[in-house]
Amino acid sequence: AQSVTQPDIHITVSEGASLELRCNYSYGATPYLFWYVQSPGQGLQLLLKYFSGDTLVQGIKGFEAEFKRSQSSFNLRKPSVHWSDAAEYFCAVGAMGRGSTLGRLYFGRGTQLTVWP
Amino acid sequence: DTEVTQTPKHLVMGMTNKKSLKCEQHMGHRAMYWYKQKAKKPPELMFVYSYEKLSINESVPSRFSPECPNSSLLNLHLHALQPEDSALYLCASSPRDRVLNTEAFFGQGTRLTVV
Numbered sequence: 467a468q469s470v471t472q473p474d475i476h477i478t479v480s481e482g483a484s485l486e487l488r489c490n491y492s493y494g495a496t497p498y499l500f501w502y503v504q505s506p507g508q509g510l511q512l513l514l515k516y517f518s519g520d521t522l523v524q525g526i527k528g529f530e531a532e533f534k535r536s537q538s539s540f541n542l543r544k545p546s547v548h549w550s551d552a553a554e555y556f557c558a559v560g561a562m563g564r565g566s567t568l569g570r571l572y573f574g575r576g577t578q579l580t581v582w583p
Numbered sequence: 584d585t586e587v588t589q590t591p592k593h594l595v596m597g598m599t600n601k602k603s604l605k606c607e608q609h610m611g612h613r614a615m616y617w618y619k620q621k622a623k624k625p626p627e628l629m630f631v632y633s634y635e636k637l638s639i640n641e642s643v644p645s646r647f648s649p650e651c652p653n654s655s656l657l658n659l660h661l662h663a664l665q666p667e668d669s670a671l672y673l674c675a676s677s678p679r680d681r682v683l684n685t686e687a688f689f690g691q692g693t694r695l696t697v698v
Contacts, residue, residue, distance in 0.1 A: 500686065509587075509673055509689040510626070556625055570639065571687060573625035 468493045468561040472574035479547050480582045487542040487577050489557035498560035499540040500571070501531055505553045513555075516540060527551070552581045587690035589674050595696045598664060604693045606657040606674030615657040616687065617649060618673040626673055632657060664697045671695075 471490045479485055491497055498517050502510040514525025521533040531542045540557060557574040587608045596602045606615065614633050618626035631639035632651040646668075648660040657674055671694055675687040 502689075507671070507692070507694065509589075509691040510675075511689070512686050515686055570628055570631065576623075576625055578623075 468559055468572050470557050470559050470572055470574035472555075472557055472577050474577045475575070476578045476580065478580040478582060481549050482546050485542075485544045485547045485551070485579070487555050487557075487579070489540045489542065489574060490538050491540065491557075491559045492538065493559055493561050495561075497540075498569075499531075499533060500558040500560065501525065501529070501540075501542050502556045502558060503527075503553050504556065504576075510556065513542070547579075547581055549581045549583060552579055554578050587674055587676055587688050589672075589690035589693050591693060592691065593694045593696075595698060596661065596664065597698055598666070600664075601660070601662045603661065604659040604672055604674075604695075606659075606690055607655055608676045608688070609655055610676065610678070610688070611654075612676035612678050612688070613654065614677045614679065615651065616675040616677075617657070617659050618675065620671045620673055620692070622670075630659075661695075664695075666697045669696045 469492045473488050500515045501513040503513050504510050513529050514523050514531055516523050516533045522530060524530050529542060529544050531540055533540050554576045556576045558571045560569050560571055590605045594602060616631050617629040619629055620626045628641050629643045630649045635651045635654055646663050650658040650660060671692045673692045674690040677687045
């Protein structure tokens with residue numbers, strides 16, 4: 467069965483420090499992977515996605531993620547965090563749903579990022 | 584236009600009220616979704632419309648009734664809700680009906696409070 471694990475519920479970093487948010491997935495076929503960010507009370511904004519090709523993908527706001535098939539991971543990174551990056555981050559995998567020919571997104575539980583000034 | 588627009592942004596309703604949430608997109612997307620999100624939790628899929636037909640219903644109680652009047656609009660009709668239905672309701676759309684390899688665009692959500 468498909469699933470997404472974000473092991474860290476809450477991460478705190480200082481502004482200017484580097485960041486890595488972890489994501490592991492379980493899916494039998496080629497995964498389609500996404501990172502979304504959500505500010506309080508807002509909708510989800512796509513940061514980046516991986517469908518195929520280069521395993522290091524660049525996204526918006528200076529974020530990047532690396533797909534590692536051998537580790538079933540898709541970790542999100544940023545070299546220098548800004549205070550405005552404080553938000554909830556969701557990793558998701560696009561996969562086939564049960565009893566359906568349509569795909570659907572399966573979300574991890576999210577990682578709350580706090581940035582200290 | 585790359586937006587998914589949801590109205591209203593906030594809604595307070597009594598348990599005997601009938602209300603509707605509205606979602607609109609003008610990107611020509613053929614798949615539209617309703618998600619429910621409780622605080623500190625990930626979004627939970629409720630319904631999927633593909634080419635204006637209901638394709639997925641994730642065993643949602645009948646007090647939630649979706650409707651897709653045309654390819655740009657998606658409604659969620661609410662009736663006899665319970666306080667535990669209070670949540671952020673998110674609408675999303677995607678260019679193709681198979682979300683495996685295409686991204687979903689989310690609206691800003693409707694914050695629903697049932698009193």
